[in-house]
Amino acid sequence: MKWTKFNQTIRSLAPYRQKQLFELLFNNLLDKWDQATNIPAVLKKELNENCPIETVGTLQKSSDKQSFKALITLEDNEKIETVLMQSRKGRNTVCLSSQxxxxxxxxxxxxxxxxxxxxxxxxxxxxxxxxxxxxxKEKNKHVDNVVFMGMGEPFANYDNFIKAVEIINDKKYFNIGARKISVSTCGIIDGIKKLSREPKQINLAISLHASNDKLRSEIMPINKEASIKKILLAVDNYIEKTNRKVMFEYLLLSGINDEDEHAEELILLMDKPLYVINLVTYNPTGKFKRSSKFQTTKFRNILETAGLNVTQRHSFGSDIDAACGQLAGK
Ligand code: SF4
Structure with a gap:
């Protein structure tokens, strides 16, 4: 969509009329402004001319038919990717890019x-x-969950991210419950603090991926300013305010962070009731190797034996580069 033109076109309209247009777009899912029955003909004409309803996107489907990736071309010709994952139980999760x-x-x-x-x-x-x-909608299905885990760091674009959450949650627009919306950060402390003050209780996930600062700084440069200790302090503060679980994503990289000693280090960091560790399968992007099934199971067992809350994420769409860490606007 040509959002700049759209914003210019609606700027002089009364707030109720602006909301009506968003409702037509995000709730009624209009394909053309002509389909609107409740806006003046002159406005329809203007909208048709300046910002027709269209998303320029190409679609790819994974071989397991469980995930789809769309490459969307923005009004300035930049490209972003967004992913739809369908679980075996039929739940549909959409992964959004923020940058x-x-x-x-x-x-x-x-x-x-x-x-x-x-x-x-x-x-x-x-x-x-x-x-x-x-x-x-064409398949008589709907979106169950939304995750901000696509291209970009949502907390580095906090204001726009939280405005997007408002739109997604708004009963008159997408009407997706706050508890069905999740955001993942690589460790922007300020963003974690801001989220803890938001009235909307959306889910927080932290990309941890290492059990000590030395290793984390090697694979995540942000760790040089936001150490594990600082992140956990901010997370504890978030939990104190919200009483919500926090998910720690841990990507298993063969020979890098998946040894028994790393699991032992993690136990010391993660032994808190509202911490959940999510072990994630690595989808090759060239630099690292995926952990073997044997080591993944061993790693998980060590954590579980110590009483930690552990989940394991099924990897979607790696054959179409739609999986975690693979989005690159190609
Ligand atoms: S995982 Fe990728 S998209 Fe996410 S913060 Fe790191 S570099 Fe950015």
Whole structure:
């Protein structure tokens, strides 16, 4: 969508009329402004001319038919990727990007390798969800969960991210419950603090991926300013205010962070009732190797035997580069 033109066109309209247009877009899922029955003909004409309803996207489907990736071209021709994951139980989770590229440069991530272009606006984030909502509607299905885990670091674009959450949660627009929305950060302390003060109780995940600072700094440069200790302090503060569980994502990299000693170190860090460790299968982006099944199971057993809360994420769509860490706007 040409959101700049759209914003210019609606700028002089009364607030109720502006809300009505968003409702037509995000709830009624109009394909053309002409389909609207409750707005004046002159406004329809203006909208048709300036900002027709269209998302320029190409679709790819994974061989297991469980995930889809869309490459969306923005109004300035920049490209972003968004992913739909369908669980075997039929739940649909949409993964949104928050930036074109990323400044964080995590070693395991394809997005980090493409550099940073710009932040996405809240409407560009909402448009990704709109794309999937329309896609699923044709199959009589709907979106169950939304995760901000695509391209970019959401907390580096906090204001637009939280405005997108408002749109997604708004009963008149997408109407997706706050508890069905999750955000993942590589460790932006300020963002964790801000989120703890938000009235909306969305889920927080931290990309941890290492059991000590030396290792984490090697694979995640952000750790030089946001050490594990600082992150955990901010997380504990978040838990104190919200009483909500926090998910720690741990990508298992063969020979790097998946040895028994790393599991032992993790036990010391993660032994808190509302901490959950999510072991994630690595999807090759060139630099590292995925942990073997044997070592993954062993690692998990060590954590579970120590009484930690552990889950393991099924990896979706690695054959279409739609899996975690593989999005690069290709
Ligand atoms: S993992 Fe996330 S924060 Fe790190 S470079 Fe990739 S997109 Fe950025």
């Amino acid at each position: 074109v590229g990323c400044t964080m440069n995590c070693a395991y991530c394809a997005t980090g390798g493409m550099g940073f272009k710009r932040n996405l606006t809240e409407l560009e984030m909402a448009e990704q969800l709109l794309f999937w909502k329309k896609f699923l």
